[in-house]
Amino acid sequence: MPDALAPLLSRAATWFDRAAAAGWIDAANRARLDAVEHATPADLFHEPGSRPLVVAFFGGTGVGKSSLLNRVAGQALARTGVERPTSREVTVYLHEAVRLAELPTHLPVERTQVVRHSAARWRDVAWLDAPDVDSVEQDNRALALAWLAHVDLVCYVVSPERYRDDAGWRVLRRRQHRHGWLFVMNRSDEGDPTQADDFARILREAGFERPALVSTCCVEPAPDSARDEFNRLVETVDALRSARGVEALERVGLRARLADLHAALRAAMLPLGGDADWQRLDIAAARAAGQAVETILAGTEYALRGVAARFATGDSGPLARLSKTIGGLRTAAPADAPTGHPAVVDAALVGELWDDWSQAKVAACADAIEIETRKLGLAAAPVRRAIEQHAGRVGDEVRSAVHDGLRAALARPGTALTRGLRRVTGFLMAFLPALALLWVAYAAVRGFYAAAHGGAAFLGGAFAVHSVLLVVIAWAVPWLTDRLLRPSLEAAALRGLRGGLRVGLDGARDALLAGVAGARAEAAELRRECERLAADVSAAREAPPALDVAPFVAPASTAAAH
Known part of the structure; x- marks a missing residue:
């Protein structure tokens, strides 16, 4: 793995773990990170810093990939034909001085044939002949695609009769910005010269502005004609096998991987929302909480009056009290009634002012906030969790506030x-x-x-x-x-109950909104970290290549469109 990619992937994995643990991203977001390609050509070699250029012949069935590798080697390395071993395995043509590392688990050793050579010319090149990418056998095609991640330069081989509608090309086109590409019209001696021009036009339409295209022949010995450009093929590889060429093509793959990582980070930031999203949620949450408070206040008024009536002494007003006082002072003085005793107050409040209906209104408020959160595209789980941390305590907090309000009102009535x-x-x-x-x-x-x-x-x-x-x-x-x-103790009690309930509900409302604010702060912190990481990824993508390989690469934006 290139040095620039490994630390960024590690930081991204740590961030994704944190965000997932807090509920801000789901499995789909994590899958985008896991889909970022980790495999690179350097993984194949024991000494990645001085590795050879990895060139692979890919293509459909019968286009002559093995014949081209045989011409590169100057000997028959792989048998040719429709049914041949290399249709089911990968042949690696490698200099004897190059040490291979242990192959990754997705590259089965039993389906890999390594052929060593001592040719100095190809000391810095590792040639691959892959299975047919249009194979009807899924295992063969999967093996070919698995090796693609470890290739610097793809020599995509077509034939005159199959270049226009090639199933393998449709598969590989999704990777056109991940490698260098050299296109080979093999068996050109069997077709019309204009077919190469038509193939070049198709490549330009696919996004390759100046496609590197050569025509070769498959007969042996190769004819000495202008239609056989095999020498151009090997000269092109010669020009890219230097350390600068390897670095430049490695950077092509790195840029693609960084683009995938950047896209995964951007997608993961969506559930975190922006300032405008959270401002709208704050407004909606305040509205929902305010409506819940007013609904509960109105719905508990009857219960408040019932509790306050327990403090009545039977006199309904000053004139009535004067009449009863003059008529015989039949009632005890209200101030002497032991209504302020804690036991009396507790007995008057337990289970009456905060019941299942009141708690259901709090739950409905939380549901309304969660629905608005989902409408805005924000992650709902952390917001709901922050709200429920306070929603479960609303009943106790309201009861406590009502107790305090009632005691204060009875202590100083009137x-x-x-x-x-x-x-x-x-x-x-x-x-x-x-x-x-x-x-x-x-x-x-x-x-x-x-x-x-x-x-x-x-x-x-x-x-x-x-x-x-x-x-x-x-x-x-x-x-x-x-x-x-x-003063009437009933009126004082009612005033204290109302005030305490209002204070308790206002406090509960503020606590719920504080929960939303806490979720917003957590999301903002995660977003800032993700934005810093995304900026570092973008900076790594912008580093210029050591060598101009533009003719061999399709722009990433064009590739993404396909």
Whole structure:
């Protein structure tokens, strides 16, 4: 594997593992990464840094691939014909000084024939004769395609009668930007010279702007004519077998692999979304959560009133309380009722203010957010997981807030004005009777003094009655006023329940939205990492080749179109 590819693939695998573990990408995204081709020509050799150029004859049945390899070797390496061993195996023609590495598992040793030679000319070239790529036997075609990943230069061989509709060409065309290509019209002596021109036109339409095309003959000995360009074939390979040529063609394959990796990264970023997608989701989530809060508030109003009614003392208002007070003070003072005791409060709230209906509304809110997430093309699983972390605690949080609100309301019922006035009436209930008693005492002493000196009669029963009435009135007026000002515990409880429920639901709403925000932050971090990795992949793709091999390569964009 080229040095530039291995670390990028490793980083990508680590990122994909993280994103998959968090639920942001699915198996299809991971499959795109796994589909990036790891195999390279360097995998075949013990010393990849000084490896030979790998040239392979590929083509359909009976086009003369083995005959061409025999001409390269100057001897019969492979038998020719329709049924021959090389239709089912790969022949590798290799210099004796080149050490092969252990073949990858997808290249079976039992179907590989290695032929050694000592020709100095081909010291830096490894020639391959592959099975027929249009073979009806799936194993043969699979073997040919498996070797393609380890080839620098594909010598694609056709014949005059099969070049226009070649099933093998349709298979190999999907790989046209992954290798260097040298096209061979073999058996040209059996066809018309214009067929080579027609084949060149087809290649240009397929994306090869200047296809490297040679015509050769298959008869032995080869005729000495302009229609046999076998020497051009070997000279072309000669020109590419240098270290710069190997590096340039290796870079062709590397660019294709990097393009696949870049496409896999870009596809994996789609479920992460962009800022605009998350802004729309934030708006939709806030709307769904707000609707859920208002629905629950409206739906629990009846339950709130029922709980608050437990704190009622039977008097419905100031006039009624005045009437009942004057009529006999038949009811106990509300302030003396032990309604603020924790046991009473807990008993009033358990299971009544937050039931299955309320929890179902929270679940419906989570469903609405998840549906909107899917509509926007974002990964729904992490968002749903972040929401459910808070949704399960909504009931407890709301109950706690309602408890707090109720206790606070019962501890300080009424308004600030009424509480202030009641402080005044409380003071007057003690002050006015005391003042009246002082006045009565003063009047009694003064009358007794006057009577003792013979100036007047002693105080009588009328004075006593009037004194009692004065003291009673001095106490009764502020006491009745205090009774009128005393707030209803039912109203205070209802206000506390409503406020606590609102606080609890608002807190739950904020927690749900915080869950969405947390998912957004996680997605943004993963996206930034992926974008940095994709930028590094793009930079690696842009490195120029060591040698101009444009005539042997189809542009990647054109290849992708096919």
